[in-house]
Amino acid sequence: MVRLSRWVVDGWAELGTRFLPFADAATPDLPLSRLLRLSLFQVSCGMAMVLLMGTLNRVMIVEMHVPAALVAVMVSLPIVFAPLRAVIGFRSDAHQSALGWKRVPFIWRGSMVQFGGFAIMPFALLVLAGAGQSSHYPAWIGQFSAGLAFLLVGAGVHTVQTVGLALATDLVPQEGRPKVVGLMYVMLLAGMIISALLFGGLLADYSPGRLVQVIQAAAVVTLVLNVIAVWKQEARKPLQAHTATASDDPDFAEAWALFKSGPDALRRLLIVGLGTAAFTMEDVLLEPYGGEILHMSVGDTTLLTATLSAGGLFGFGLASHVLGRGFDPFRMAGLGAMVGVPAFAAVILAAPLAAPVWFGVGVLLIGFGGGLFSHGTLTATMQAAPARQVGLALGAWGAMQATAAGLAVAFGGIAKDVYGALTDATQGYIFVYCLELLLLVVTIGAMAPLAGWRRTHHPPILQDQPTRRMT
Amino acid sequence: MATDKVGLTGLTEAESEELHRNLVQGTQFFGMIAALAHLLAYIYTPWLG
Structure with missing residues (x-):
């Protein structure tokens, strides 16, 4: 009887993982709930990408009447930070922390920068469009602050995504990585689809107040999701007293040369x-x-x-x-x-x-x-x-x-x-x-x-x- | 590491300093962002005008 119920229970357990996509990405050391939690940073990245490339792109041109060329320049600004991903990744590898964290400080800073960009973005966009009283002020204020907002969000996304993927790689053993990559991509896509639908619905009847609400809500959601994602994920590995100093720490050129020789x-x-x-x-x-x-x-x-x-x-x-x-x-x-x-x-x-x-x-x-x-x-x-x-x-x-x-x-x-x-x-x-x-x-x-x-x-x-x- | 435990939190002095540094940097960054956001909001719709 015990054996029978054991068998049934095992059957249920197997059924669960078989019908839950990517449930088999988990390993004993790293339960699925933790992996799903970690992948939330991809949701926030997907949300930021949709907001920048899709929603705001359209809202700025159609509702705010910003010239399309200026919008194109603003939206493509984050790409200037893309090549810096290699440097960000390297910095997190070489990060010296008394707390014993390599990835968490970078994800935190990245989230903060992304939050900051979203916090000023709606006002910057309104000033850029010359709405309200802002047409009495020189145009460069709007252009500068909108550019800054897009750059901050872009820098945040690049940092969070690079270091987040590095953290996932640290946590998961070799055999589990293909599944985790799949999970990360699916969560990115899910974040993009859900937020595209949400932003579309919320901004259907556009007003400046609504724009401020939506973008700042995105800022808060970013911070909340990213904190939940990295909460207690990375094990603390304190430095061996003060022996591991900068001396055996390669600079970027050396690290790059080593990487290139792979x-x-x-x-x-x-x-x-x-x-x-x-x-x-x-x-x-x-x-x-x-x-x-x-x-x-x-x-x-x-x-x-x-x-x-x-x-x-x-x-x-x-x-x-x-x-x-x-x-x-x-x-x-x-x-x-x-x-x-x-x-x-x-x-x-x-x-x-x-x-x-x-x-x-x-x-x-x-x-x-x-x-x-x-x-x-x-x-x-x-x-x-x-x-x-x-x-x-x-x-x-x-x-x-x-x-x-x-x-x-x-x-x-x-x-x-x-x-x-x-x-x-x-x-x-x-x-x-x-x-x-x-x-x-x-x-x-x-x-x-x-x-x-x-x-x-x-x-x-x-x-x-x-x-x-x-x- | 266990040599210089301080306080009730169990953090060493170096660890507390790092935590504090992050706190200070975060406050400075958020302060600047908030100032800029207020400036832009004022340009958009001046208050006490």
């Missing part, structure tokens, strides 16, 4: 940049392509974003599952790039065939391929990161990824406009999609020697920390 470190970074650019250049072009060229309705084009996300979710899920069984993450990223080739071909062919269905399938596959690619490269980065350089490795990955994505989106928009003006509108879109196809082919070419298409054995990963078995 197996194919630079080639991996280059691949991350190329592939990310290939998968994100169409980001702002999909909806207008559907509407302008394929004559889809507004409702249908909005569905495109959902289709892209669905593809991405499926990609993250599949990648977590397969990589969790020991599949080589770089090969997974390569497969993602290969999925992207027919995806972009379908998107391109949709115009001459006038077939929106092909377009939909293409978008789904772009999401799927992009999901596999980003999951694969991030997992590979985590697994290849030497224990003392986790922050630097993830910072370098994030720097490359964020810079490439930002530049690619900007370049995609400009290239489509310029080439479209030279020929016709359809050709402008097709030009960008072809460019992405080309980038994907180059990415696959650059990956070929790494992913070991012919070898079955992956070169040993540089790791100097003992791996624990996941039970």
Whole structure:
């Protein structure tokens, strides 16, 4: 009887983890509740990204009548901090703390900076738009403070995300990392989707007071989520008295040189940049392509974003599952790039065939391929990161990824406009999609020697920390 | 580390100093942000005007 009930209880327990996505990311040392809690920092990052890139972008142009060019400059300001992710990651690796924390101080400061940016942002935007009495004051006040607000939020997001991912890498043993990467990506996506819906609903009837409420609420939510996320996560490892001083502490140049000497470190970074650019250049072009060229309705084009996300979710899920069984993450990223080739071909062919269905399938596959690619490269980065350089490795990955994505989106928009003006509108879109196809082919070419298409054995990963078995 | 425990919190002097440094820095940062936010709010809608 006891054995029977034991069996039933075990059955229930197994059922729980089987039907709860990513529940198997947890390990005995690190229960799922703690992992889910940690991943809340991704929700706050996703929220900030949506607010900056989506909601405010629209509100500033449509409701506040700020010139579109000025909005574009403001919104793209945070990208100047993206390359600094490598430095932030390095600083957290080398952080000397009497309290024995490497990551927590940085996540705290990052959250604080992000909070500060959101705190001044609504007033800065209102002054930028010349609302109220602010038109009596010189225009540079609004431009300067709005720029500062966007920079602060951007710096905060870059810091929190880089150091947060480094903390996740510290906490999770090697075998569990693919699942954690999947969880982190899904939470980022969830944060973006939920906050996009919320912001859209809250700002539907716009008023300056409502803008202040929404943005400052985002500030408070950021701080609350990030504090909950890191609360008691990082074990304190106090310095060995005062022996570990700055002498054995490499500066950034030395650390970078060491990191660069890792197996194919630079080639991996280059691949991350190329592939990310290939998968994100169409980001702002999909909806207008559907509407302008394929004559889809507004409702249908909005569905495109959902289709892209669905593809991405499926990609993250599949990648977590397969990589969790020991599949080589770089090969997974390569497969993602290969999925992207027919995806972009379908998107391109949709115009001459006038077939929106092909377009939909293409978008789904772009999401799927992009999901596999980003999951694969991030997992590979985590697994290849030497224990003392986790922050630097993830910072370098994030720097490359964020810079490439930002530049690619900007370049995609400009290239489509310029080439479209030279020929016709359809050709402008097709030009960008072809460019992405080309980038994907180059990415696959650059990956070929790494992913070991012919070898079955992956070169040993540089790791100097003992791996624990996941039970 | 156990040599120089101070106070009821169980933090050593170095640890308390670090905590305090973070507190001071945080207060300074929030003070500046608050001042800037008030300045911008005044520019937008002056009070006592």
